[in-house]
Amino acid sequence: MSEFIISTLTVAGIYGLMALGLNLQAGYAGLLNFGHIAFAGLGAYATGITVQAGGSPWLGAGIGVLLAMALGWCIARLGRQLGADYWGIATLAIAEILRTVATNEGWLTGGANGIAAIPSLFEGLPRPWNSVAFLAAVAVLLAGAAWAGRRLGNGRFGRALRLMREEPKLAACMGYDLVSLRSRAVMSGAALTAIAGSLYAHYMSFAGPDYMLAAETFLLWTMLMIGGLGNTAGVLLGVLVVQAAHALVPFAKDAFHFSSDTAGAMRIGLIGLILLACLLWRSQGLLPEKIRRIA
Known part of the structure; x- marks a missing residue:
C-alpha cells in the first residue's frame, strides 16, 4: 500500500511540473x-x-x-503569422509530427519499442528508499517550480502576460513586444516540462512515442481547467483531483470486480464528470485566478 501511495504521489508531482509549465503559457499568457x-x-x-x-x-x-x-522559440515565432485558434492547431500538428518521427526513426529513438532500461536516479539505494528519495526530489522541484511560478505570475512579467492575454492591442500600445512575451512564456514552460519528461523517463525506466500522445496534453488541460487557469494553487489542486480519480478506480475494480476495459472507461468517465461539473458550476475552476482591478 505504501509503495502505491509513493508511486501515485510521484506521478502526480511529475504531472504537476508539466501542468505548471502549461500554466505559464495558457494561464498567464492565454496561449492555446x-x-x-x-x-x-x-x-x-x-x-x-x-x-x-x-x-x-x-x-x-x-x-x-x-x-x-x-522548439518553444520556433513555435512562438510561428504565432506571428497565425491567429490564436490556428496557432493551437499548429502546435498539435507539430507534436504529432515529432511523435511520428520518434516512432519511425528506430536508429535514434528505438522506434515504436522506445528506449528501455533507463536507470533510476537513485537505483543505488535499497527499496523502498530509492522510491522515497525520488519522491522527495520531485517534491522539492515541484515546490520550487510552484514558488517561482507564483512569483513570476505576480511580478512585472506576469502582469505583462496577463495584459497581453486580455488586451493585446493595449499591451502593444504600451510598448510591450508581444512576440518576445509569447516566446519567453512558451520557452519557460517548455523548459519546466522537459525537466518533468526527463524525470518521467527515469521513473518509468522508459521513453517511447506514447509519451507524446495528444491525449496527454488534453489531460494536462483538464487539470488546469478543473483547478483554475492562471492560479498556481489551483493548478496543483487540479492535478491532485485528477490523480485521485486515477488512483481510486483500481480500488473500485477490486471491490466490484470490473474488467480492465471497464475500469479504463470508468476512469475517463469519472474525470469527464468532474470536468463537466466544474464547467457547469465552477467555470473558472475550483480555485479561480484573482486579478487585481483598478476601481
Missing part, C-alpha cells in the same frame, strides 16, 4: 498550446538517448531543456 506534451517527450528522449550513449543523466536533462526551449 495543444502540443505541450512534445516538450516532455523531448526531455524523455534526450535523457534516454544520452544515457544509452553512456552520458550523464544531468547532461541528458540539460540537452532536453535546450531542445525544448528551441
